[in-house]
Amino acid sequence: MDDKMDANKSHEALEKVHHLSFIREEYIKEYTVDKKFKALERARRLRTFLPLPVTRLPGILYISKSDLRELPQQLPFLRVLSLAFHKIDFIPESIGSLKHLRYLNFSKTNIILLPEEIGNLHNLQILLLSGCRYLYRLPDSIYKLTNLRHLDIVNTNDLYKMPSGICGLTSLQTLSRVIIGKESECRVSDLKSLVHLRGQLSIEGLQRVKDVVHVKEANLHQKKGIYDLQMKWSAIFDDSRNGTTEYEVLEGLRPFKKLGRLEIKFYGGTKFPSWVGDPTFDCLKELILYGCRSCTCLPTLGQLRSLQTLTVTSMCSLKRLGF
Secondary structure (H helix, E strand, O other): OOOOOOHHHHHHHHOOOOEEEEEEOOOOOHHHHHHHHHHHHHOOOOOEEEEEEOOOOOOOEOOOHHHHHHHHHHOOOOOEEEOOOEOOOOOOHHHHHOOOOOEEEOOOOOOOOOOHHHHHOOOOOEEEOOOOOOOOOOOHHHHHOOOOOEEEOOOOOOOOOOEHHHHHOOOOOEEOEEEOOOOOEOOHHHHHHOOOOEEEEEEEOHHHOOOHHHHHHOOHHHOOEEEEEEEEOOOOOOOOOOHHHHHHHHHHOOOOOOOOEEEEEOOOOOOOOOOOOOOOOOOOOEEEEEOOOOOOEEOOOOOOOOOOEEEEEOOOOOOEEOO
16 A cells, blocks of 8 residues: 555455555655555455555654554454554553464554553564663563564663563563563573573673572573673662672673674673683674773683674773783
8 A cells, every 4th residue: 555545445455455565655644644544444354464664764654542542453363563663652452352463563663561461462473672762661461472482672771671471481582682670570590491592682780680590590501592692780880789799690691602792781890700702702703891890801812713893991990901
């Protein structure tokens, strides 16, 4: 569908349509989109609803709150739903009625949370939330999405905690961020059951880890699919920080040796464990050490034969190179 197509004259065709995409103009007006959504009232067999960009710049697509609420009732058989780049700030509870959904994309929207009814989407395999900069929490019901394989939460800067139920999503292959929280929230040991993780992973909030046993339970060294790893502590160095504990945490988080990129931020120990710089990490191409201001020495890095980029920033206590 595009702005040249008269949707009102295509109702008969829409009744039989299973897969529909529509052109997303760069500066589209709200009334134009409302007209398009009205045309879907008879497309009840629709399986795929997907916006397509026609310019290099994505633009913004508008949808009224009433249309958004009615969408699940109008299209009950949807398998693929993308509302990426739509100007929306909420998701209606009725989204939980789309029992057949496999793919759900809310990327680059202004949503602040997802309703608990998301947990009713038992067939969901892909949930994309990248660039949702106002999203501050995930629903506790996320543990019910046992078929979920990809959860993309890159660039969700306001997201400050994750539910403990993440550990139950044993089919996950993509989990771009893990935020360590309190006892009732996500813990580093929850990574133990996520044996299929691959690609990029950022482990944040490591200053909250107090028991090193939980770190070893994560079995990070067995996750062979992770290529890009970030470990992040808090940028606030106060009396609650313990350099010895943080050293033990980092030591216990030794990743699989075929890692390609490693970033360590705001680590509070005075030195790095021996695995940082170990020559068995022969695939490591990029190493970033940022804000580790208590460290007095760098590990020996000259034996990392594949290393192409080394970035050392804001390490004011650094006195020597090599152990």
